[in-house]
Amino acid sequence: MDMEFVIITGLSGAGKSQAMKAMEDIDFYCMDNLPPQLLPGFAELCYESKRNIKKVAVVVDIRGGKFFDALFNSLDKLKNKGLKYRILFLDASDTVLIKRYKELRRPHPLSVNGRIIDGITKERKLLEEVKGKSDYIIDTSNLTIGMLKEEIRKIFVEGEESKKLTISVVSFGFKYGILLDADLVFDVRFLPNPYYIEELKEYTGNDKNVRDYVLKWEQTKIFINKLIDMLDFLIPYYIKEGKTQLVIGIGCTGGKHRSVAIADVLYERLLEKGNRVILNHRECRIN
Structure with missing residues (x-):
C-alpha cells in the first residue's frame, strides 16, 4: 500500500x-x-x-x-x-x-x-x-x-510542484510604517492618487473602478513592465543563492489604493510565470 x-x-x-x-x-x-x-x-x-x-x-x-x-x-x-x-x-x-x-x-x-x-x-x-x-x-x-x-x-491536494522560493507580494501604507521584513520595497506614490477622486475615495485597489484608474496611466504600465523585467532577472539568482522567501513590498501613502492595485497585478503576473506567490494587503486585508 x-x-x-x-x-x-x-x-x-x-x-x-x-x-x-x-x-x-x-x-x-x-x-x-x-x-x-x-x-x-x-x-x-x-x-x-x-x-x-x-x-x-x-x-x-x-x-x-x-x-x-x-x-x-x-x-x-x-x-x-x-x-x-x-x-x-x-x-x-x-x-x-x-x-x-x-x-x-x-x-x-x-x-x-x-x-x-x-x-x-x-x-x-x-x-x-x-x-x-x-x-x-x-x-x-x-x-x-x-x-x-x-x-x-x-x-x-492539488500537487503543486516543489518550489523552494516563495514570493510574498505585500502592499502597505508608508503612513503606518515601512514594511520591516521586506527584501525589496517599491514606492508607488508617484502615481496619481485615487484618494483625491471623490467617487473613488471610499473604495480600495481591489475594486475594479480604483484598479482601472490606477492602471490606465502610461507611467503605471511602464513601471509594472520594468518591475517584472527586473524580477525576471533577480529571481533565478535568489534561487541559486538558496533564498527561500522573497518579500516584495509595494507602498503608497495609506496602503489602500495604488499599492493594492499594483500588488494585485504583480501577483497575477508572477503567477503566470510559474512562480509560487502569496498576496497580502497589510492595510487592506483580503483574508
Whole structure:
C-alpha cells in the first residue's frame, strides 16, 4: 500500500500547529511532537496498520530536546526500509517570531537567558541542515491562518510542484510604517492618487473602478513592465543563492489604493510565470 508520509518541522512559532490542523482538514492522520528516534517505528506501524491509513503527518521539532539530534539517523532508517517521506519546513522572519512570542507572552524553548532573539538564533542554527533537505518550505511571516491552509492545500491536494522560493507580494501604507521584513520595497506614490477622486475615495485597489484608474496611466504600465523585467532577472539568482522567501513590498501613502492595485497585478503576473506567490494587503486585508 502506498502511503503519503509527511514530516512537519521548522522554527518555534512559525505555525507548525496550524499546519498540522490544516493537514487534518485534508484527511491526514496527524501526530504532534513525535521524538525523531521514534519515526521509523511509527512509520512502519502506519504502513502495516489494518486501519488502511493512507496519509500521515507528524510534527517533529525542537521540543524533542536532545532527541532532535536523532532526526537524520531516523531519516536514514526510513530510506533503508524503503519508506518514502517528504519534509515540510515552516519558517518566519525574526521580527515576526519575536512579535508572536511577545503577544503570547511565552518564552522561547531555547531562550535560556530570557532573550527571545537568542533562542531564535540558536534554533535557526540547529535547523539549518534539515531546512536544506526539506521538500517544501513555507514562510509564514505574511500569512494569515487561512492563507497557510491554502498553501498546504495547493501542495498536498492539488500537487503543486516543489518550489523552494516563495514570493510574498505585500502592499502597505508608508503612513503606518515601512514594511520591516521586506527584501525589496517599491514606492508607488508617484502615481496619481485615487484618494483625491471623490467617487473613488471610499473604495480600495481591489475594486475594479480604483484598479482601472490606477492602471490606465502610461507611467503605471511602464513601471509594472520594468518591475517584472527586473524580477525576471533577480529571481533565478535568489534561487541559486538558496533564498527561500522573497518579500516584495509595494507602498503608497495609506496602503489602500495604488499599492493594492499594483500588488494585485504583480501577483497575477508572477503567477503566470510559474512562480509560487502569496498576496497580502497589510492595510487592506483580503483574508
